[in-house]
Amino acid sequence: MSGAGERDGDGVSGLTFEVLEPAPVGIAVTLGHDHRLLYTNRGYRSLFGERPLGVPIREAFSDLVKKDYFLLFDQVFDTGEPIVVTDMPGDPTLLTESGQERFFTFSLSQTTFDDRPLADRRGVLVMCLEVTDQVGSAREIQHIADERRRILRRYESLVRVSAQIIWVTGPQGGVSEPSPGWERVTGQPWEEFRGEGWLHALHPDDRAEAAQSWQRALERVPDRWEHTYRLRTTEGGYRHFQVRAVPIKQDGRVIEWVGSCTDIEEQWQAQRRLRLLSRAAEAMANRTSVEEMLGALADVIVPELADGCGVHLVTDLAEGLAGETTLVVERVATAAGPGLPRMPRFSAQRLPSDARFVRAVRQARPFLETFPPGSPPPDLGPAGTRTWLELSHANSLAILPVSVNGTVAAVVTAATCGDRPPIGRAGIDLLRQIFEQAHDALQNVMHFQRTRQIAFALQHSLLADPPRVPGLLITARYRPSLAAAEVGGDWYDSFVLPDGATVLAIGDVAGHDLRAAVAMGQLRNMLRGMVVDRREPPGEILSRLNMATETLYGDETATCVLARIEPHDGGHRLNYAVAGHPPPLLVTYAGEGRFLTAGANPLLGVPYPREYVSAREPLPPGATLLLYTDGLVERPGENLDDGLARLSEHAGELARAPLEQFCDEVLSRMPVSGQDDIAMIALRMPGPG
Missing domain, CATH: 3.60.40.10 (PPM-type phosphatase domain)
Structure with missing residues (x-):
């Protein structure tokens, strides 16, 4: 084994190699077409150990199995073109103390020795740097990226089967990418949907609350944002959707939000039904008069089911209403939504037999009339009803006769106004359930009411x-x-x-x-x-x-x-x-x-x-x-x-x-x-x- 001082015998100045000795990278020099190892510096020896000098590198590094590595020396020696090999794995015998595979970056270039014979002047200069830590970090980053892509694909697949709408916003909350699902459900094109345009597809009564809730999420950045609002659909009307969103972060900073909207109309209707029936039962508790009881039920109906509600008692004593030419009703309870006028509670009316209100009572069947906002038909209800419907820009009126012991004892009217969709059959069914639940309580007070009706009729006579x-x-x-x-x-x-x-x-x-x-x-x-x-x-x-x-x-x-x-x-x-x-x-x-x-x-x-x-x-x-x-x-x-x-x-x-x-x-x-x-x-x- 030759030391650094013995290299002078090769006709190379010792001072030249001494300059390379402290270099922070590994350096080796070969000479001739058989690539005899002429020199290795301290950094090279620390990487690959002491190697015999003066022998071809194939012998000096006979323990390495990567034979193709030596072909690079031939290529550089013959062509004179330098070669750089990055992140090259080392030989399996070259492992870290922990048993980890090592990686190197090599640079090979041709060199000339002027003091050598002309036929033996050329050689190869090798510079080497271990990059095991960098490669490990890069691989870890790549692994994390691959894992994130896998999770994202899994999440996207899950979302496709569990939600109807997927949307993406920027870090400040504005919609940043088109959503085919949103356009399919709402009919809102990308030009109207982008930015804050999505709010215009929400029910007017839900926009302010949704915007405030979303703004709080942007400011506080919770792990998940959830909210429920009504979306206008291409079929007309609104349906309840549950919206969920999560922040996507990079280096601790939110770079975007990804969210989904799921149609929960059926679940919402079921929950509302239970809630309203429970509220109706509580409202009727300890009510001693029919007026108080019906008034409490009207307050439950508005604004949950309708924007306006009136409850009328049938004061006509005839059992066979089909043979009567008129019907006498007395309005005893009213309710109206915020900002709408409230009809007076007390008003007795005699209605002609051809009025739609009277027909609904005679048939003991519910009746729903829809019309342009503020333009109701003239014979839709007792006096004052049409005026209220016009002033409130109502678009529909549901009429529900309430029977007690087989006789129509009361009539409920429920109106929707503005761009709120008509109450519909589902709403009428819920109205019926509310009053059916109240049947026993109404029966008790109606017995007293019938006695009052007799007194009322006698008084009027x-x-x-x-x-x-x-x-x-x-x-x-x-x-x-x-x-x-x-x-x-x-x-x-x-x-x-x-x-x-x-x-x-x-x-x-x-x-x-x-x-x-x-x-x-x-x-x-x-x-x-x-x-x-x-x-x-x-x-x-x-x-x-x-x-x-x-x-x-x-x-x-x-x-x-x-x-x-x-x-x-x-x-x-x-x-x-x-x-x-x-x-x-x-x-x-x-x-x-x-x-x-x-x-x-x-x-x-x-x-x-x-x-x-x-x-x-x-x-x-x-x-x-x-x-x-x-x-x-x-x-x-x-x-x-x-x-x-x-x-x-x-x-x-x-x-x-x-x-x-x-x-x-x-x-x-x-x-x-x-x-x-x-x-x-x-x-x-x-x-x-």
Whole structure:
């Protein structure tokens, strides 16, 4: 074995090789066409060990099995072209201490020795660098990349069978790649879908919440984002989709988001059904009146199933509705979605037999009518329904008769508005389930309701419909007590006298029983006779009625307002008297309300030696005169002045509403106790001009 100092015998300066000795790479030099090993530096020896000099490299490296490596020396020696071999694996005998395969990068180039004979001047310079660590790292990176591609392919395959839509966004959330699934389901092309355009395919009510939830995910970067929204489909309407997305990270930084959308409409409908049935059961708990129960159910229906809901009781007592020419219903509960007007709860209506509403009731079958937003057909429901449908831009109305013990006892109307899809058959079926679940509870309260209906019918038989008077509008309302199933003593009356004056009267006989109802009927008839018999001021007529009440009924007492609307100076004036009754309310066209107290007198049935007084009041154009009984303004534990102030406020707000709506809204807005009957009669003067 020759050392470094012995290389001078080869005719090469020792100083030349000494310069190469500390080089950070392995260096070897061969000489001649047989490639005798002339020199190896320290770095080369550390890689391959001490090798004998002066012998061909095939002998010096006889322990290496990679014979093709030596062919590279021949190629460089013959052509003079350098060769670089990268990441070349070493011989199996050249392993690391841990047994790992080693890798090298070689550079072979031709060199010339000027001090050698001409035939033996050429040789090969070898430079070598071990790259085992770099190759190992590269292989590890490649392995990770391959594994990620494998996982991605597996994930993509899983997504294809489990989701309908795949989408990709940039790190800031804007859609960055087309999604064939999205376009197939929604019909939204790439130009409209890209960026934030996907939001326009969502239901308008879901857009803000979805955008906020997505923005929070972009800011917080959770492991997975989940949300549910409604997507508009190519079939029309909306379906519920569950969206899931995961962030894709590189070096700890989000480079994109990958998400999927899965149709969950069937599961959502099933969950909603269970949720609504549970809410309906809770809403009916501890409800003692049919109005409260139906009102609670209406609040469950809106806004989950519809944007507006009304519940009507069928007050017509005929068992065979097919033979009837009209149907009487009373609206007792309403509900409306956010931003929509709410119909008054209390409104009794007599509907013609050819109305669609009546046909649905007679057939005891649900009925669904769809129409352009805000353009309902004219005969779709009771008075006020069409106006509400127009104002709310409704697009459909479902009518569901509710049967109790084989008889239609109530009718539910449910409307959808704007671009919300119609309630559909699935929604109607859910409505039916809600009320079928309530059947037993409704049966109990309906028994009481049927008794009330009898009292209601008897009461109406004792009351007269307001007359039609040219230039004047007159409307009356009567609502029995929620706490009693007997006829009461509240009454109203209106008729036209031979002298052209129009009479309005309202009164209340103490008690809620048959005796009070009989006394009420008799007093009303006596008053009619007294008014027609003589043209006396209202106060004088009430004086005579007081004497008759004291004489004929003993301890019975009653209250009354008697008013004459008389032509005067091209307009009208009010001549009135009040006997122990709440004062009349006069509301101007501008909405200013004032109670008329000048004609106040004691109640009827109490000894009073003096004449009852009368008072006159001009009735300005467009004014509304309202007579009412105390059930409208009295509440237990509350001062009567509070109820009167509330009535004046609500009536002022409704001063220009149609008179029918005026009465219904006043009755609905007042927080009545339900412990007393309510009677109302209102008169509207011709408007200004």
